[in-house]
Amino acid sequence: MGQWSILEHRLLEACTIPSPEDRIGLNWNTFLTVLWPASFCYGVMALLVTLPHTRILRTALLPLALAFYFRAGTTLDVTLDLPVSDYTKARLIHYNQGLLMTLFAMTCRTIAWAWPKTPYRRIDHPQSPRSLSRILYDGVDLAFNIRGIDWDWSAGLRLPPQTRTLSSRATFLRETIASALYHGFLLDALLTAIQALGFSSPEGASIFDLTLSPLPRYTRSTALTLLTGLTVWAGLQASYDVCTLVGVGALWQAPARWPPVFDRPWAATSVCAFWGVRWHQVLRDVFTSVGARPLTYGLSRVMGRKWGKTLGLVGAYVISGLLHDAGLWGQGRGHDAPRVVGFFVMSGGVGMLLEITVKRMTGRKVEGPIGWVWTMVWVTGWGHLVTEAWLSRGLAGCILIPEAVRPIPRILRLLYH
Structure with a gap:
């Protein structure tokens, strides 16, 4: 050779x-x-x-x-x-x-x-x-x-308003510990609810039960989608609280360097507010620097700066989808780009483009009660895609909290035995 x-x-x-x-x-x-x-x-x-x-x-x-x-x-x-x-x-x-x-x-x-x-x-x-x-x-x-x-x-990063005491390190740490315990409890409760619907096995199952008629079938899948989204929120918040305790308590960093990570995403009255402000912005620079900025640059040369910048934001959601799809592949059970990437592109990129288009055509922002309904329906509807990809591969059967310290199963055993 x-x-x-x-x-x-x-x-x-x-x-x-x-x-x-x-x-x-x-x-x-x-x-x-x-x-x-x-x-x-x-x-x-x-x-x-x-x-x-x-x-x-x-x-x-x-x-x-x-x-x-x-x-x-x-x-x-x-x-x-x-x-x-x-x-x-x-x-x-x-x-x-x-x-x-x-x-x-x-x-x-x-x-x-x-x-x-x-x-x-x-x-x-x-x-x-x-x-x-x-x-x-x-x-x-x-x-x-x-x-x-x-x-x-x-520059341009929007941080949620601070909800903890910054003037006292000890008070800040106590409040963070309380938040970690609270969100850890919520995580276990939400995970228990999902597992009770038939997803306790690591083998996984489809969220669409074909033995049911359409109405109960999609009611069940929507409930699973909402529960999964809340589980992700609670899990990330609890994990962030633990990291905050390490940063402020062990590494002696200033409490101000650990601002809140979420801003009540369920209160968003537009898709732009949901993904751009209220959901966590931890990976914002990752997605914009490799996805949005290169695409914006290319499109601006063809379509002009205004529409190039608008359409370029889709690149961030493509990268977000690819990151999550890579994680799915890492589980060893195959990837599902159409569902995972599709969810982020449609719920985030396309949803924001629709709202920007509405504002440019009517001069009015999407907001208020109608905006809230629109946001929840849009994000939850497309959320079925990624929820199916995750739960069908057994993600709900994973050990997110060690069984020995899970509070909800203990409470249920005390109530029913």
């Missing part, structure tokens, strides 16, 4: 996505040889983008970083080497979902970091001169600061 044939073989081998059965477990060896190189490249890119005159170096490092992310995402199975039964492993497939979504977000951020001509800048402390420790700290902060709190690149 010639040198070019060997090189071609290696490239094809590197780009081949293995089947779920061929993935390898996460242990010390694979951590050091697979996951650590990806994490190291991500950290280096985060550090470099805060330094001047590093654009060429960042551009050169980009292909290597993307290759490491791809290898980690397609070869690792986080649950494979866990000392638990196969049944329990099947109920932990969301670990792999989280890994793939994290690596996808890292990919998007790394691509965005490769091109800026001027370095990213912190706006909460003087820039020069920066000590070595400050440079390293800024790089670490950027790597984990996904929303861009206190960074200049997050």
